[in-house]
Amino acid sequence: xxxxxxxxxxxxxxxxxxxxxxxxxxxxxxxxxxxxxxxxxxxxxxxxxxxxxxxxxxxxxxxxxxxxxxxxxxxxxxxxxxxxxxxxxxxxxxxxxxxxxxxxxxxxxxxxxxxxxxxxxxxxxxxxxxxxxxxxxxxxxxxxxxxxxxxxxxxxxxxxxxxxxxxxxxxxxxxxxxxxxxxxxxxxxxxxxxxxxxxxxxxxxxxxxxxxxxxxxxxxxxxxxxxxxxxxxxxxxxxxxxxxxxxxxxxxxxxxxxxxxxxxxxxxxxxxxxxxxxxxxxxxxxxxxxxxxxxxxxxxxxxxxxxxxxxxxxxxxxxxxxxxxxxxxxxxxxxxxxxxxxxxxxxxxxxxxxxxxxxxxxxxxxxxxx
Numbered sequence: 001x002x003x004x005x006x007x008x009x010x011x012x013x014x015x016x017x018x019x020x021x022x023x024x025x026x027x028x029x030x031x032x033x034x035x036x037x038x039x040x041x042x043x044x045x046x047x048x049x050x051x052x053x054x055x056x057x058x059x060x061x062x063x064x065x066x067x068x069x070x071x072x073x074x075x076x077x078x079x080x081x082x083x084x085x086x087x088x089x090x091x092x093x094x095x096x097x098x099x100x101x102x103x104x105x106x107x108x109x110x111x112x113x114x115x116x117x118x119x120x121x122x123x124x125x126x127x128x129x130x131x132x133x134x135x136x137x138x139x140x141x142x143x144x145x146x147x148x149x150x151x152x153x154x155x156x157x158x159x160x161x162x163x164x165x166x167x168x169x170x171x172x173x174x175x176x177x178x179x180x181x182x183x184x185x186x187x188x189x190x191x192x193x194x195x196x197x198x199x200x201x202x203x204x205x206x207x208x209x210x211x212x213x214x215x216x217x218x219x220x221x222x223x224x225x226x227x228x229x230x231x232x233x234x235x236x237x238x239x240x241x242x243x244x245x246x247x248x249x250x251x252x253x254x255x256x257x258x259x260x261x262x263x264x265x266x267x268x269x270x271x272x273x274x275x276x277x278x279x280x281x282x283x284x285x286x287x288x289x290x291x292x293x294x295x296x297x298x299x300x301x302x303x304x305x306x307x308x309x310x311x312x313x314x315x316x317x318x319x320x321x322x323x324x325x326x327x328x329x330x331x332x333x334x335x336x337x338x339x340x341x342x343x344x345x346x347x348x349x350x351x352x353x354x355x356x357x358x359x360x361x362x363x364x365x366x367x368x369x370x
Contacts, residue, residue: 010087015042271325
């Protein structure tokens, strides 16, 4: 193991709950990258990792607050035992400046950039905060943008998902009971955000309209409450649904006592009608994971989304169009063969492009060539 390149994955705390894309990916990358000595930054000991993974239990909380950031940078400042430092943070002026300041000589660097914050940064800003020997982006959309800015060291590698975990499976009977969902229900899943994607009002208004039909529609909101604004939005939704007398038709899935693959496998279709992707991954894992579980997807036609989805592997609708969302939900409900065909194509698409084994090999090639 001592002859292997030593790679530090620079991330937020690696620990349960597994509900954040970059740390989930870092954990899975470490689990499968057997040709390298992988160093993980954890909060407590993480089980089920191979011997080539070295855990540094530097964090004391699962949340990356100011105190935890200080612990991270203190660790970096004192450490000089790595060949490669691979950052999976969204680059900002502050963390990029501190990382550059903390780096030791002869250490190679990689930045994986899940999204470009074009709402915050200009081309000149990106040239300052993207400084690594190798820049990896998760979408062709971002790669084309950076290349137009003059970057030459950009490689696109899709985010990976573990297809042993995210795969079609029977509905979990305990979760069905918990969320009061029956076999007769047509379950619509939404895994997203209360505020940041700008689509929650469209989803709720569409479901209120659908609930007036005689069809047993059920809406599963697998949405975390991240802050006070999210909590306020959830209370507003609860009030509206109670007023419409359909509160029993919606399950709020946000207590962390579940595995996401089980949630995807409870539904009949999954929707992602985002109105904005500012600050979110160019390729939202919630979409790919649903596809890997064999679920047909309805998503909005934003530029970042159109770069990886199309009308062959999903249904794309205009962002913010409630009528289009409703019509396509009804279309999939009424057409079993179309639904199954779309599910099959989405599954094949996820398997061919996002299998973590394939993605790890691409990262290992980058590590080897640095």
